Amino acid sequence: MGLELYLDLLSQPCRAVYIFAKKIGVPFELRIVELLKGQHCSQEFIQVNPLRKVPVLKDGDFTLAESVAILLYLSRKYEAPDHWYPQDLQACARVDEYLAWQHTSLRRSCSMVLWQKMMLPQFLGERVPPEALAATMAELERCLQLLEDKFLKDDDFLAGPRISVADLVAITELMHPVSAGCSVFQTRPKLAAWQQRVEEEVGAGLFQEAHEVVLKARDLPPVDTAMKDQLKPLVEVLL
Amino acid sequence: MGLELFLDLLSQPCRAVYIFAKKNSIPFELRIVELLKGQHLSEDFALVNPVQKVPALKDGDFTLTESVAILLYLTRKFKVPDHWYPQELQARARVDEYLSWQHTNLRRHCLRVLWHKIMFPVVLGEPVSPEVLEITLAELDLTLQILEDNFLQDKAFLVGPHISLADLVAITELMHPVSAGCPIFDSRPKLAAWSQRVEAELGPPLFQEAHEVILKAGDFPPADPSLKQKLLPRVMAMIG
Numbered sequence: 001m002g003l004e005l006y007l008d009l010l011s012q013p014c015r016a017v018y019i020f021a022k023k024i025g026v027p028f029e030l031r032i033v034e035l036l037k038g039q040h041c042s043q044e045f046i047q048v049n050p051l052r053k054v055p056v057l058k059d060g061d062f063t064l065a066e067s068v069a070i071l072l073y074l075s076r077k078y079e080a081p082d083h084w085y086p087q088d089l090q091a092c093a094r095v096d097e098y099l100a101w102q103h104t105s106l107r108r109s110c111s112m113v114l115w116q117k118m119m120l121p122q123f124l125g126e127r128v129p130p131e132a133l134a135a136t137m138a139e140l141e142r143c144l145q146l147l148e149d150k151f152l153k154d155d156d157f158l159a160g161p162r163i164s165v166a167d168l169v170a171i172t173e174l175m176h177p178v179s180a181g182c183s184v185f186q187t188r189p190k191l192a193a194w195q196q197r198v199e200e201e202v203g204a205g206l207f208q209e210a211h212e213v214v215l216k217a218r219d220l221p222p223v224d225t226a227m228k229d230q231l232k233p234l235v236e237v238l239l
Numbered sequence: 240m241g242l243e244l245f246l247d248l249l250s251q252p253c254r255a256v257y258i259f260a261k262k263n264s265i266p267f268e269l270r271i272v273e274l275l276k277g278q279h280l281s282e283d284f285a286l287v288n289p290v291q292k293v294p295a296l297k298d299g300d301f302t303l304t305e306s307v308a309i310l311l312y313l314t315r316k317f318k319v320p321d322h323w324y325p326q327e328l329q330a331r332a333r334v335d336e337y338l339s340w341q342h343t344n345l346r347r348h349c350l351r352v353l354w355h356k357i358m359f360p361v362v363l364g365e366p367v368s369p370e371v372l373e374i375t376l377a378e379l380d381l382t383l384q385i386l387e388d389n390f391l392q393d394k395a396f397l398v399g400p401h402i403s404l405a406d407l408v409a410i411t412e413l414m415h416p417v418s419a420g421c422p423i424f425d426s427r428p429k430l431a432a433w434s435q436r437v438e439a440e441l442g443p444p445l446f447q448e449a450h451e452v453i454l455k456a457g458d459f460p461p462a463d464p465s466l467k468q469k470l471l472p473r474v475m476a477m478i479g
Binding site: 064068069073089096099100101103108149150 | 289290301303307308312316328329335336339340343385389476
């Protein structure tokens with residue numbers, strides 16, 4: 001069995017891993033794990049990852065979770081072009097800095113926006129208090145400002161003149177609020193220009209393919225009661 | 240000007256950076272930034288780090304934030320022993336996996352326990368209900384179980400037979416609830432044994448030195464009201 005990637009393209013980190021693996025030509029078996037059908041809680045998947053999360057990489061006997069770790073593993077094993085995760089000490093540090101910062105800031109806020117604005121009310125029939133949504137949107141704005149001012153600044157990409165895994169991780173996050181109907185780029189021309197550059201580097205075809213699921217999330221029918229119960233812990237985390 | 244490290248040893252990530260730099264004899268100027276005096280909010284420090292957080296590293300014109308990025312930078316620049324961040328592909332991936340997981344898991348819960356148990360009620364004069372504290376402690380407990388079952392398992396250290404960045408980051412996190420008076424090791428002999436191995440590898444004097452500030456958390460005085468106003472919103476955002 002070759003390399004397997006357990007993914008649900010609904011999830012931002014899964015999209016980053018998918019795009020990267022495809023882009024650098026990693027041969028892999030795609031194993032879809034549909035979160036909204038509770039497949040991450042199946043006995044089968046628990047054998048793969050007892051923490052019940054995606055993405056997961058399985059390379060023979062070696063199983064790896066955490067998208068950042070997976071991206072770096074793929075980058076090294078398949079000898080991705082240097083710009084994805086540069087050898088240069090300071091350039092690499094810039095990528096590391098972004099990858100560390102984003103966990104508790106942009107990642108968190110983009111997840112909250114998709115779920116509070118769209119998924120909870122529409123898919124799970126859960127009412128989200130307007131103050132909670134307003135606070136979430138304000139936090140997104142704060143993160144986007146930092147993304148522009150601290151990371152992007154006047155460079156073409158987040159860590160410098162070339163695209164890196166930092167840009168992949170960021171763009172896949174931002175497609176979450178975009179899919180929820182937030183006009184993230186309309187009021188931020190600098191970010192919009194960066195987004196176009198990233199999409200061009202990735203390739204429009206691959207970018208669209210990776211985002212097909214999340215862009216259709218608004219059309220998902222409401223979930224049935226049994227599944228709603230199973231997804232309840234997720235709801236508690238996100239409200 | 241040589242390497243400068245802007246730290247407050249109150250902070251877990253700062254302790255990890257401090258211990259690592261000292262352990263590997265990395266020459267640096269220590270720049271203390273006292274969080275409880277609001278020094279991270281000063282204009283001077285904003286010039287170093289506009290995000291107003293510690294730790295921060297300054298190496299000539301190059302400024303770097305985020306403890307994981309700083310640890311990796313120091314690892315590479317000063318060519319530390321391999322076990323800290325192994326060259327071997329899978330061993331390295333295990334360290335990356337821990338360093339990634341911990342942000343929203345162990346780090347988050349250790350931070351919340353310290354704040355809910357001590358910092359909010361004692362230092363900021365903001366009471367925390369027993370129910371909230373109970374939930375926070377339960378969440379820490381779940382995370383500690385994951386640390387044992389998914390990471391440590393039957394190994395000597397988190398990713399294998401040797402100490403790595405993962406252990407350093409984890410131990411400095413765990414000293415937060417320890418300093419808040421939580422007996423996290425009492426019912427967890429496996430974790431206790433691991434923590435002793437880590438402390439032995441780092442050297443008890445260095446370990447004690449790095450934890451001197453946080454171990455006194457129980458005795459911290461209340462912050463003055465004007466400072467509390469400044470600190471509270473940022474704290475709420477941090478532990479939210």
